[in-house]
Amino acid sequence: xxxxxxxxxALGADARYFDAELLPECVSTNALLLARAEAGAxxxxxxxxxxxTAGRGRRGRAWLSAPGDSLTFSLLWRFAPGTLPQGLxxxxxxxxxxxxxxxxxxxxxxxxxxxxxKDGKKLSGILVxxxxxxxxxxxxxxxxxxxxxxxxxxxxxxxxxALDLDTDPNILLAAILVELRATLEVFGAQGFSxxxxxxxxxxxxxxxxxxxxxxxxxxxxxxxxxxDRDGALLFESDGRIERVLAGEISLRPA
Numbered sequence: 001x002x003x004x005x006x007x008x009x010a011l012g013a014d015a016r017y018f019d020a021e022l023l024p025e026c027v028s029t030n031a032l033l034l035a036r037a038e039a040g041a042x043x044x045x046x047x048x049x050x051x052x053t054a055g056r057g058r059r060g061r062a063w064l065s066a067p068g069d070s071l072t073f074s075l076l077w078r079f080a081p082g083t084l085p086q087g088l089x090x091x092x093x094x095x096x097x098x099x100x101x102x103x104x105x106x107x108x109x110x111x112x113x114x115x116x117x118k119d120g121k122k123l124s125g126i127l128v129x130x131x132x133x134x135x136x137x138x139x140x141x142x143x144x145x146x147x148x149x150x151x152x153x154x155x156x157x158x159x160x161x162a163l164d165l166d167t168d169p170n171i172l173l174a175a176i177l178v179e180l181r182a183t184l185e186v187f188g189a190q191g192f193s194x195x196x197x198x199x200x201x202x203x204x205x206x207x208x209x210x211x212x213x214x215x216x217x218x219x220x221x222x223x224x225x226x227x228d229r230d231g232a233l234l235f236e237s238d239g240r241i242e243r244v245l246a247g248e249i250s251l252r253p254a
Contacts, residue, residue: 001068001169002022002048002050002169002170002173003022003170004020004021004022006168006170007020007022007170007173007174008020010168010170010171010173010174010175011174011177011178012174014174014177014178014181017044017181018044018045018046018177018181019042019044019045019046020045020046020047020048021045021046021047021048022048022049022050023047023048023049023050024049024050024051025049025050025051025052025053026047026049026052026053027052027053028052028053028141029047029048029049029052029072029073029074029141030074030127030129030139030141032047032074033045033047033074033075033076033139033141034129034131034132034139036076037076037131037134037137037139038131038132038133041076042076042078043076043077043078043137044075044076044077044181045075045076046073046074046075046076046177047073047074048071048072048073048173049072049073050068051070052072068146068147069145069146069147069148069149069150070143070144070145070146070149071142071143071144071146071169071172071173072141072142072143072144073141073142073173074139074140074141074142075139075140075142075177075180076131076137076138076139076140077137077138077140077180077184078134078136078137079136079137079138079184079187079188080136080188081136082136083136083188083191084191085128085130085135085136085138086191086192086230086231086232087187087191087192087193087195087196087227087229087230087231088128088138088140088187088192088231089113089114089126089127089128089140089231089246090110090112090113090114090192090195090199090227090231091183091184091186091187091192091195091199092114092126092128092140092142092180092183092184093110093114093115093116093126093199094110094183094195094198094199094202095176095179095180095182095183095184096108096116096124096126096142096144096176096179096180097109097110097116097202098179098183099172099175099176099178099179099180100116100163102175102179103165103167103171103172103175104165104167105118105163105165105167106118108123108202109202109203109204110199110202110203110204111203111204111205111251112203112205112224112227112233112246112251113231113233113246114126114127114128114246116144117161117204118161118163119161120204121159121160121161122159122160122161123144123145123160123161123162123163124142124143124144124145125142125143126140126141126142127140127141127142127143128140128141129141140180142176144163145160145161145162145163146162146163146164146165146169147162147163147164148160148162183195191229191230192229192230192231193229193230196227196228196229196231199227200226200227203224203226203227205224205251205253206224206226207223207224207225207226208223208224208253208254209221209222209223209224209253209254210222210223210224210235210251210252210253210254211251211252211253211254212235212244212250212251213250213251213252220235220237221237221254222235222236222237222238223235223236223237224236224251225241228243231246232244232245233245233246233251
């Protein structure tokens with residue numbers, strides 16, 4: 001079970017960078033933290049929920065969570081004014097895979113733009129939302145399957161992975177936040193370009209055949225050539241490479 005005192009102890013010296021609150025239930029940690037950010041909450045504010053009743057993923061999808069089955073939290077981070085957010089979700093994903101490696105979770109991989117994969121299935125999702133009126137401030141929401149919830153529909157279960165690791169979730173949460181802080185400091189100082197090669201080294205579809213899916217167009221086949229310095233996907237089709245921005249686009253292996 002999550003316990004703030006155990007979590008703070010696990011953070012060690014990094015505890016001074018965070019102000020965390022644990023809630024048994026809320027509608028959405030991202031929505032709640034965005035409201036607090038607009039009211040002036042400090043950088044490093046963290047909201048952890050054992051259950052979200054309307055957790056959100058990318059493109060408006062729901063994120064299922066249940067006590068003991070999921071780790072769901074949001075982090076507010078304020079960058080220096082003028083910091084551009086391009087590639088922020090990728091930077092957060094990189095930090096997540098690095099933290100998982102340190103707690104012995106085995107090999108995980110990144111799927112552009114905001115998923116962490118295990119054994120080819122989705123283990124964790126990331127939702128980055130900019131604070132209204134403060135484009136240099138962002139709320140980074142993370143949802144991770146510790147176990148697959150019993151209520152998860154079969155069509156989702158077939159494409160979902162769980163950590164299934166005998167690790168105290170307080171230790172796991174602390175490890176993730178420590179890696180996030182270190183990565184976000186690099187991102188704030190140098191942008192995603194400083195993290196690009198590390199991200200590509202963990203990319204599940206580097207130089208692999210993929211299909212791009214768009215809400216308003218037919219799927220397209222091509223080769224994934226990684227990402228550029230801003231985090232845009234490099235998609236090769238018919239001998240040409242184009243930049244693809246996150247939004248209404250998703251990719252799958254061919």
